[in-house]
Structure formats: C-alpha cells, structure tokens
Amino acid sequence: MKNVLGVEIPEYIEGIGKLEPYQGVWKSIIEDEVPSTNISRTLKAKKAHTSKVCSSLEDAIEKCKPFDGMTVTCHHHLRGGDGVLMQVIEILDKMGIKDITLASSSLTSAHDGLVPYVEKGMITKIFSSGIRGALGDVISSGKLKYPAIIHSHGGRVRDFLTGRIKPDLSVLAASAADVEGNATGSHGPSAFGSMGYADIDARYSKNVIIVTDNMVEYPCVPSTIRQHFVDYVVNIDSIGDTSKIASGTTRITSSPMDLRIARIAATVIEQSGLFKDGMSFQVGAGGASLAVAKFLREDMKRKSIQGSFMIGGVTSYGVDMLNEGLFKAIFDVQSFDAAVSTSVLNNPKHVEITCDQYANPNNCGAMTNKLDVVVLGALEVDVDFNVNVITGSSGEIRGASGGHSDTASGANLSVIVCPSFRGRLPIIMDRVHTVVTPGESVDVIVTERGVCVNPAKPDLAVALKKAGLKVVDIKDLKKEVDSMTGIPAKKKLGDKIVALVEYRDGTIIDVIKNVTNLG
Amino acid sequence: MTPKFKAQAGTFESSDIMVLIEPVDEGTGRQVDLSSTVMLQFEEDIKATINQVLDAMNVGHVHLIAKDKGALTPTIKARVETAIKRSLGIQEGTL
Numbered sequence: 218m219k220n221v222l223g224v225e226i227p228e229y230i231e232g233i234g235k236l237e238p239y240q241g242v243w244k245s246i247i248e249d250e251v252p253s254t255n256i257s258r259t260l261k262a263k264k265a266h267t268s269k270v271c272s273s274l275e276d277a278i279e280k281c282k283p284f285d286g287m288t289v290t291c292h293h294h295l296r297g298g299d300g301v302l303m304q305v306i307e308i309l310d311k312m313g314i315k316d317i318t319l320a321s322s323s324l325t326s327a328h329d330g331l332v333p334y335v336e337k338g339m340i341t342k343i344f345s346s347g348i349r350g351a352l353g354d355v356i357s358s359g360k361l362k363y364p365a366i367i368h369s370h371g372g373r374v375r376d377f378l379t380g381r382i383k384p385d386l387s388v389l390a391a392s393a394a395d396v397e398g399n400a401t402g403s404h405g406p407s408a409f410g411s412m413g414y415a416d417i418d419a420r421y422s423k424n425v426i427i428v429t430d431n432m433v434e435y436p437c438v439p440s441t442i443r444q445h446f447v448d449y450v451v452n453i454d455s456i457g458d459t460s461k462i463a464s465g466t467t468r469i470t471s472s473p474m475d476l477r478i479a480r481i482a483a484t485v486i487e488q489s490g491l492f493k494d495g496m497s498f499q500v501g502a503g504g505a506s507l508a509v510a511k512f513l514r515e516d517m518k519r520k521s522i523q524g525s526f527m528i529g530g531v532t533s534y535g536v537d538m539l540n541e542g543l544f545k546a547i548f549d550v551q552s553f554d555a556a557v558s559t560s561v562l563n564n565p566k567h568v569e570i571t572c573d574q575y576a577n578p579n580n581c582g583a584m585t586n587k588l589d590v591v592v593l594g595a596l597e598v599d600v601d602f603n604v605n606v607i608t609g610s611s612g613e614i615r616g617a618s619g620g621h622s623d624t625a626s627g628a629n630l631s632v633i634v635c636p637s638f639r640g641r642l643p644i645i646m647d648r649v650h651t652v653v654t655p656g657e658s659v660d661v662i663v664t665e666r667g668v669c670v671n672p673a674k675p676d677l678a679v680a681l682k683k684a685g686l687k688v689v690d691i692k693d694l695k696k697e698v699d700s701m702t703g704i705p706a707k708k709k710l711g712d713k714i715v716a717l718v719e720y721r722d723g724t725i726i727d728v729i730k731n732v733t734n735l736g
Numbered sequence: 737m738t739p740k741f742k743a744q745a746g747t748f749e750s751s752d753i754m755v756l757i758e759p760v761d762e763g764t765g766r767q768v769d770l771s772s773t774v775m776l777q778f779e780e781d782i783k784a785t786i787n788q789v790l791d792a793m794n795v796g797h798v799h800l801i802a803k804d805k806g807a808l809t810p811t812i813k814a815r816v817e818t819a820i821k822r823s824l825g826i827q828e829g830t831l
Binding site: 610611639640641642701702703705706708709734 | 750751773774776777778779780781805806807808809
C-alpha cells in the first residue's frame with residue numbers, strides 16, 4: 218500500500234506487526250477520540266517497610282526476572298555522556314538474555330558499543346527517536362534483525378500508551394535518588410536537568426530500576442520520578458559524563474554562514490505577524506537554529522517585547538533569556554547542557570515537563586500545540602517542503618527525528634534553517650531521501666541564498682517580500698544551487714527495509730532501505 | 737609540460753581542496769590520487785575537472801594528490817592550476 222506521500226509501505230512486517238500508512242498531518246488525530254488500543258499502566262504492590270535498594274545493577278536486573286524477547290528502555294538525558302544503557306545491555310548479555318527490543322528515548326554517540334550486540338542478534342529490534350554513528354551504519358547495512366522504528370518524541374509516548382512499545386524493564390539514570398526511588402536530574406554532582414523523557418517509562422514499565430551515583434537521605438526533594446512507580450534502586454559509581462551532554466552544541470556559532478541564515482530567519486519571524494507580546498517560541502540547540510535566539514533576543518529587547526514561554530530542549534542561552542524577563546516561563550523536557558540543571562532546580566519559572574505534556578499528539582494538552590514559532594534544522598529539504606533529519610548523504614541513518622515533526626505540526630510558524638549546500642552537497646532535493654517532517658507542516662525554509670515560503674501560505678510570502686526579504690521559489694533556488702554543486706551520483710541502495718519512520722500519530726511516513734556501499 | 741618541483745595549493749578547510757604535485761619521469765603518465773568527503777557523490781566529476789585542467793595546461797606526466805573537502809568546481813580548477821604553475825616554476829605575482 219502507498220501512503221499519501223506515495224511511499225510504498227508494507228502492510229505487515231514480521232516482528233513489528235500491522236502498519237498504517239501516513240495520511241496527512243492531522244488526518245488520524247481526531248478530537249475527543251482515543252486511539253483504538255489504549256493500555257493501562259502496570260500496578261504492583263509492595264509490603265510496608267521493605268527495601269528497594271539492591272547491591273548492584275546486576276542484582277536489580279536479576280530481581281526483575283529478565284527473559285528472552287523482552288523490551289528494555291532507558292532515557293537519553295545524558296546524551297553523549299550516558300554511562301547506563303551500555304551497562305544494562307552488557308549485564309543482560311552476560312545473563313544470556315537475547316532477542317532484546319531496545320526502546321531508549323534516543324541513542325547517541327555513547328551507544329556505538331551496541332554494534333556487536335546487534336551483529337550477534339542479542340538486540341533484534343530498536344525503537345528510538347535518533348540513531349547515529351557506528352550504530353547507524355550497522356543498521357543501515359541491514360544487520361538488525363527487524364527494521365528499526367524511528368519515532369518522534371511525542372510519538373514515543375503515544376507508542377507506550379497504545380502498546381506498540383511494551384516496556385518490561387526500564388533502567389533510569391538519576392543524578393539524585395533516595396531508597397524509595399524518588400529521583401531527579403536536577404541536583405547532585407552528575408546533574409543533567411529535566412528528566413522529561415523518563416516519565417512515561419516510569420509510569421508504564423513492568424519493572425523500573427532507578428540508578429544513581431548520588432544516593433541522598435530520604436526523601437529526595439525535589440524529585441521528578443516518584444517512588445510509587447519505582448521497583449528497585451541502585452547506587453553505582455557513575456551514571457556517565459555530564460560534560461558530554463552538550464557536545465559543544467549550545468554555544469552561539471561563529472560561522473558566518475550560520476549567522477547569516479539566523480539573521481534572515483529572525484527577520485522572517487519578526488515580519489510574520491507573530492512577533493509580539495505573548496509569543497511562544499522554540500529553537501533547537503545547533504548552529505543556525507540557536508543563533509536565531511541570539512538575534513531575537515536583541516530584537517525583543519530593542520522593541521520591548523515580552524514573550525510567553527519557551528519550550529523544548531533548553532540551553533543555558535534560553536535560561537539567560539528567561540532571567541532577562543524576555544519570556545515568562547520555560548517548559549523543559551530536556552536540558553541541553555548541564556548548567557541548565559541549576560535553573561531547573563532553583564527557578565520556579567523553569568518548569569520541568571514530561572514528554573507526554575511536551576508533544577504527545579493524542580493527549581489534550583501538548584505544549585507543541587501552543588507554539589507560535591519553532592526554528593528547526595534539516596539535513597535535506599525538498600521542493601515540497603518535506604524535511605529529512607534522519608538519513609545522511611549516502612542514505613545512512615545518522616540523525617534524529619526528535620521533536621522535529623511534533624513542533625512543526627503544532628507551531629503557527631515553523632521555520633527550517635539550513636545552508637543551501639554543505640561541502641558541495643546540495644540540500645534542496647526533488648524529494649528528500651527520507652521524510653521525517655512532512656511539507657504540510659513546514660512554512661518557511663531559510664537559506665543563505667533566499668527564503669522559500671510554502672505555497673500554502675501566500676500571505677506570508679507577500680509580507681516577507683514587502684519587508685525586503687529575498688523570497689524565492691524553491692524550485693528556482695534548487696536549480697541555482699545544483700548549477701554550482703553539480704548533481705550528486707545516485708545513492709547505492711538495496712531492497713531491504715532497515716528502518717521505518719513513524720509519524721507522530723503512529724502511521725508510517727517513510728521507509729529507509731539498506732545502503733550497499735557503506736565502508 | 738612536465739612539472740619540475742614538488743608543489744601544493746589549497747587548504748584542508750571545508751569546501752576547499754588540497755592539491756599536491758609530485759614530479760615524475762617523462763613518459764610515466766598521469767596518476768591522480770583522489771580522496772574526498774563527497775567521494776560517493778562526486779568522484780567522477782572531481783576527477784574529470786582535474787583532468788580537464790591538466791589537459792588545458794598540457795600536463796601529461798604528473799603525480800597529483802588531491803584531498804578534497806567538498807570544493808566546488810571553480811575552486812578545484814583554481815587549486816589545480818595554481819599547484820601546476822608552482823610546480824612548473826611559472827607562477828606570477830603572489831602565486
């Protein structure tokens with residue numbers, strides 16, 4: 218069967234189940250209607266005054282009675298510095314457990330070590346919002362038994378609620394916890410800020426283990442994960458390296474190209490009609506995207522504009538803007554640098570939110586639906602405004618869906634910032650290699666060579682032109698760029714589906730085929 | 737023409753190409769060793785561009801090593817031309 222973007226989607230995949238084709242941004246999300254399957258959370262009783270504390274992570278995992286074919290989940294708040302997920306897999310492997318479904322909220326450079334476990338079939342299924350590095354290559358070359366499922370942040374919560382992900386064991390890192398499992402990321406030596414992604418795991422998993430390198434005296438306050446969701450608690454030497462959370466992404470770029478793109482994007486926002494008191498706003502943490510915040514900050518001050526709230530991945534740059542009074546609140550599902558944790562802890566206007574509240578398309582209060590403006594990056598865009606943030610120039614998996622499609626669908630103005638080409642690789646395609654965010658939810662693409670406005674927003678194009686911006690037809694811009702870079706050789710792809718890209722509503726928006734010439 | 741000296745042009749910066757020229761004996765022919773960050777997408781294109789410049793300058797016998805970081809065609813042409821001129825000792829001005 219074909220989805221609405223013309224992608225051939227198998228009706229059924231062994232090990233995954235029945236697939237629904239993507240129909241359109243809001244087609245399957247009907248007000249007041251609950252998804253056809255809707256599972257309840259696990260309840261488990263514990264007698265009074267019994268201890269949850271285990272002597273080691275092995276001990277705790279053993280108590281959860283691991284079994285072949287189980288689903289294991291973790292959160293990725295420690296990003297590139299995560300030291301917990303690999304320990305869990307190593308322990309399960311030593312116990313001889315196999316056929317694991319891994320459903321971490323995302324996977325980062327800290328998880329390259331998963332490769333041998335995928336190759337030998339210990340891990341056979343992966344759900345994640347992002348897959349990169351050596352793990353991306355091994356999946357792209359077709360070595361994972363079943364196709365990986367790439368979901369959005371909001372989509373992951375939905376996958377728990379509808380039972381597509383059925384977690385058997387969740388091992389959740391915390392920078393402070395007590396003997397009952399009250400846990401947080403906001404204080405302690407390894408503080409990493411919000412624990413927003415871990416909430417759904419704690420609520421829905423059959424077995425929840427909190428691991429911390431900082432056991433505090435009961436009660437651990439403030440705490441994010443509460444004790445009535447936690448089965449076991451373990452104190453370990455280290456949950457990871459918090460200095461690697463940011464991996465250098467949260468400083469304002471000095472790249473002239475990124476700054477130029479950001480300046481144009483800020484002007485687009487200012488001329489969109491949304492730049493006024495009460496504006497809500499989200500930016501990513503990388504390059505041009507974060508630099509947009511720098512220009513908006515200056516312009517908001519100059520024009521005395523006070524926004525309503527910022528959401529999303531929060532950087533210390535966003536915290537500075539909150540402290541300057543440019544926004545009334547920050548809603549934080551994920552902290553992009555360790556310094557943000559101090560603000561989560563101390564500032565009541567810096568509100569830690571769950572991923573459910575952030576972006577779940579099937580609840581009645583997702584923050585992304587309150588967004589005015591979001592600025593997002595792209596690996597590739599196409600003439601229909603579709604965006605790829607998951608596959609690289611060879612077709613290999615090397616990115617993250619994250620909150621991209623969640624925020625783009627909810628925001629009144631979704632702005633994509635990207636250079637028109639990167640190191641000779643043109644960014645504007647006839648069709649992106651993989652659609653993560655559909656063009657229907659993208660309003661403006663800003664490049665250094667011009668601004669492309671989705672034809673569905675003619676008024677916006679007129680306003681931007683009037684403001685003196687160089688508004689160009691995306692097809693013309695594509696021609697201009699192609700004439701400079703040349704047309705890249707065709708990707709070498711096989712017939713095997715190695716990953717499915719799930720849209721936030723649970724339908725399949727695209728499939729990723731294996732790449733045959735990966736080194 | 738046959739290059740007389742070792743010479744180079746370009747940098748290892750992104751969007752540039754480093755071209756190294758090594759003189760070889762007359763009659764050896766052309767050897768072009770290319771590595772590129774966009775090898776999968778533009779290998780043939782870059783090699784064709786390099787050979788085009790060598791043809792235009794009538795260089796038949798040379799060992800050219802190119803390390804490309806995604807340079808556009810005009811950049812590749814300019815770097816190859818400059819490297820060859822340097823290796824021939826016919827550079828002018830600031831070359």
